[in-house]
Amino acid sequence: MLRRIRIILAAIVIIGITLLFLDITGVLHPYLGWLAKIQFLPAFLSRRIAIVVVLLAMTLVFGRIYCSIICPLGILQDGLARLRPRKNKKVGRYSFSPEVKWLRYPVLALYIIALVAGVGSVFSLLAPYSTFGVIVTNLFSPVYEWINNGLATVAAKHDSYAFYHVDVWMRSLPSFIIAAVSFIVLAVLAWIGGRTYCNTICPLGTFLSFLSRYSFLRINFDETKCRNCSACTKGCKASCIDYKNHTVDYSRCVVCGNCLDACKFGALKYDAPALHRAARPVTVPEAPSPVPEGSPEGSTPASSSRRSFLLSSALLATAALAQEKKQKVDGGLADIEDKVAPERQTPITPPGSLSARHFFQHCTGCQLCVSKCPNQVLRPSAGLMTLMQPVMSFERGYCRPECNRCAEVCPTEAIRPITIEEKSSIQIGHAVWIKKNCVVLTDEVECDNCARHCPTGAIQMVPLDPDDETGAYVPAVNEAKCIGCGACENLCPARPFSAIYVEGHEVHKEV
Numbered sequence: 001m002l003r004r005i006r007i008i009l010a011a012i013v014i015i016g017i018t019l020l021f022l023d024i025t026g027v028l029h030p031y032l033g034w035l036a037k038i039q040f041l042p043a044f045l046s047r048r049i050a051i052v053v054v055l056l057a058m059t060l061v062f063g064r065i066y067c068s069i070i071c072p073l074g075i076l077q078d079g080l081a082r083l084r085p086r087k088n089k090k091v092g093r094y095s096f097s098p099e100v101k102w103l104r105y106p107v108l109a110l111y112i113i114a115l116v117a118g119v120g121s122v123f124s125l126l127a128p129y130s131t132f133g134v135i136v137t138n139l140f141s142p143v144y145e146w147i148n149n150g151l152a153t154v155a156a157k158h159d160s161y162a163f164y165h166v167d168v169w170m171r172s173l174p175s176f177i178i179a180a181v182s183f184i185v186l187a188v189l190a191w192i193g194g195r196t197y198c199n200t201i202c203p204l205g206t207f208l209s210f211l212s213r214y215s216f217l218r219i220n221f222d223e224t225k226c227r228n229c230s231a232c233t234k235g236c237k238a239s240c241i242d243y244k245n246h247t248v249d250y251s252r253c254v255v256c257g258n259c260l261d262a263c264k265f266g267a268l269k270y271d272a273p274a275l276h277r278a279a280r281p282v283t284v285p286e287a288p289s290p291v292p293e294g295s296p297e298g299s300t301p302a303s304s305s306r307r308s309f310l311l312s313s314a315l316l317a318t319a320a321l322a323q324e325k326k327q328k329v330d331g332g333l334a335d336i337e338d339k340v341a342p343e344r345q346t347p348i349t350p351p352g353s354l355s356a357r358h359f360f361q362h363c364t365g366c367q368l369c370v371s372k373c374p375n376q377v378l379r380p381s382a383g384l385m386t387l388m389q390p391v392m393s394f395e396r397g398y399c400r401p402e403c404n405r406c407a408e409v410c411p412t413e414a415i416r417p418i419t420i421e422e423k424s425s426i427q428i429g430h431a432v433w434i435k436k437n438c439v440v441l442t443d444e445v446e447c448d449n450c451a452r453h454c455p456t457g458a459i460q461m462v463p464l465d466p467d468d469e470t471g472a473y474v475p476a477v478n479e480a481k482c483i484g485c486g487a488c489e490n491l492c493p494a495r496p497f498s499a500i501y502v503e504g505h506e507v508h509k510e511v
Contacts, residue, residue: 002270003257009069010078017072021136021371022144024166029372029409036368036411038070039129040204045362045412059208063215067198067205067254073128073186074198074205074254076135080190081237094194097239099249104199104206111203118357121387124365126203131182133366134380134388138179141371142168169396171370175380175388194237199252209251216272219253219260221246225267235262337495339395347381348392348484348504351399351426352407352418355507362414365389369406369415375399377486378406392428394486394502399428401455401485424455427509429484429502431459431477437499440464440472450475450488450500456511458482459500475500481511 013035020032036042043051055066067074081093107126114122124130145168152163170176189196198205223246233243235258240249259268346356350369353359365388370378375397378390390406392399401424407415418426431450439447441464451459458481461473475488477500484502492498 001257002255003261006065006068006255006257010075013070014072014075014079017132018136018140021133021368022141023372024145024148026372026374026405033409033411036129036366036409039411040066040071041123041127041129041364042366042411045364045414047413056211059211059215061216063218063250063253063255064205064208064212065255066208067195068256071128071204073132073202074195076132077186077190077195077197078237078256080187081194084191094234094236094239096233096236096242097193099252100200103201104209107201108203108206118361119385120360120363120365120389121383121385124363124388125178126201127364127366128198128202128204130364130366130388133364133368133371134175134179135183137367137371138171138176139183167376167396169376171378172380172382172388174382175367178388193239195239195252195254198254199238199240212253213250215250217270218250218273219248219255220269220271220273221248222267222269225265227265227267229264231262231264232259232268235259339490339498340496341393341395342489342497342501344501344504346429346504346506347383347386348429348486348502349508350378350390350392350406350415351423351428351508352404352410352415353428353508354416356504357506359414360386360389362412363389364412364414366411368409368411372405372409374403374405392486392504394490396490398486398490399484401483424483425510427483427505427511429504430479430482431484431488431500432503433475433477433500434497435474435499437494437497438474439494439499440474442494444472446473447493448473448475449491449493453487453491454482455485455487456481456483459488483511 016032017035019028020035023029023032037046037048038051038055040052040055043055055070058065068078069075084093111123111126114120114126124134145166148163149165149168152165155161155163186197199209219241226243226246228243230243233241236253237256237258238249238252238254240252241247241259242249255270257270260270349356349359365380367380367388367390370380370390377392377394377397377399379393380388381391383391402420404418404420404423407417407423410416435441439445448461451461458478459475460478462476463469464472464474484504486502489498489501492500
């Protein structure tokens with residue numbers, strides 16, 4: 001029963017949170033957004049104290065069930081482990097191994113130091129939810145989008161527009177490489193040792209292990225019934241059961257229930273240790289009679305049924321809580337060269353993030369906002385201190401004043417919720433004109449793209465020579481009115497570098 005409950009809840013969580021990242025329409029977030037908010041690190045960074053307390057209380061009562069039914073990276077590892085082929089199904093997948101203390105605790109210490117110091121590149125690399133988001137955004141999402149585009153092509157041939165084409169593009173090469181390496185490492189470790197990553201590298205798993213050692217309910221041995229068959233050890237994906245000494249390392253046990261299903265003699269129980277000791281008989285009973293083939297061996301008594309019902313109720317309550325690149329042409333006559341991002345002195349962070357410091361200290365680098373940005377403005381940073389955390393760049397689009405999608409989906413409030421009216425008055429940067437790149441001077445043509453498309457009227461065309469009003473007109477930026485949306489940079493016809501670009505602000509202002 002325990003194993004079935006775990007599988008059902010884990011399936012609901014991983015399917016839901018994967019769809020949350022893959023959804024290109026934006027309609028699923030109101031229904032699935034809570035799955036990101038109940039992850040431990042986002043809840044902690046956004047100061048959702050109630051969620052943090054519930055997760056800690058669950059660990060003290062049930063053990064590390066968070067790792068089995070809520071953490072998407074842990075669930076992904078279980079799925080990868082199941083894919084490993086076995087020549088002999090009678091041979092177990094796993095074996096007991098001692099705790100790797102020399103690796104677990106230094107990684108946790110490094111994680112805590114990085115969290116306190118605000119070094120986002122470290123905790124975004126190690127946080128399990130963030131790693132899962134990076135993998136889905138960079139590896140799974142392009143495949144999903146290619147399939148969507150294929151369906152859109154087929155539907156269009158039948159005069160149906162139920163699907164629409166989306167651009168498939170690489171948002172960041174370093175982020176893609178990290179996602180690919182992480183997925184390969186996870187797959188190899190899962191095939192070899194099941195939850196090896198969770199119990200040796202994951203800092204959250206190590207943190208929860210301090211509480212799970214003292215959990216009220218846990219896996220207990222009844223030595224009088226154990227036949228030392230090793231079935232429990234071979235089925236333990238956390239490699240934490242030592243059948244020879246009849247011990248379980250509760251700091252690594254993720255309460256998956258595999259051992260309970262594997263034991264054919266009823267020697268393992270999931271209950272409170274005190275109750276288990278009180279119920280243990282003094283004398284050694286006779287060997288149990290053979291169980292008829294096809295019947296459930298070690299059938300659950302009434303007390304076990306009550307415990308299963310209690311656990312299932314608690315878990316259910318918690319659960320409720322690159323398409324091929326198209327050639328760009330100008331009027332079908334000439335190729336348009338792709339834009340190149342300028343070197344900004346200060347990175348641009350989204351409206352609602354308050355400041356670069358606040359944003360990078362609270363962002364987990366899960367890239368949910370990157371996957372949801374409809375204007376293709378957000379992309380993972382390649383900076384050493386902010387690796388994989390999103391920054392804004394305007395080569396493919398600009399931050400439209402009527403869109404606040406990133407603020408809606410951010411689970412950590414690194415981007416705080418803002419209204420459309422508030423966004424229009426937040427200054428995240430200001431435009432800077434680069435004279436040597438402007439086509440008015442390089443190509444001697446008239447151009448006012450930046451001024452015409454500025455939503456706040458911060459750009460005006462003025463004579464290059466104040467004494468010659470019949471000569472060339474160039475843009476002049478009123479920094480007090482500019483909000484840094486990037487419309488001017490994106491729509492500037494100069495290639496590969498725009499003649500006008502946005503420089504970010506360390507602290508956002510209101511205009």
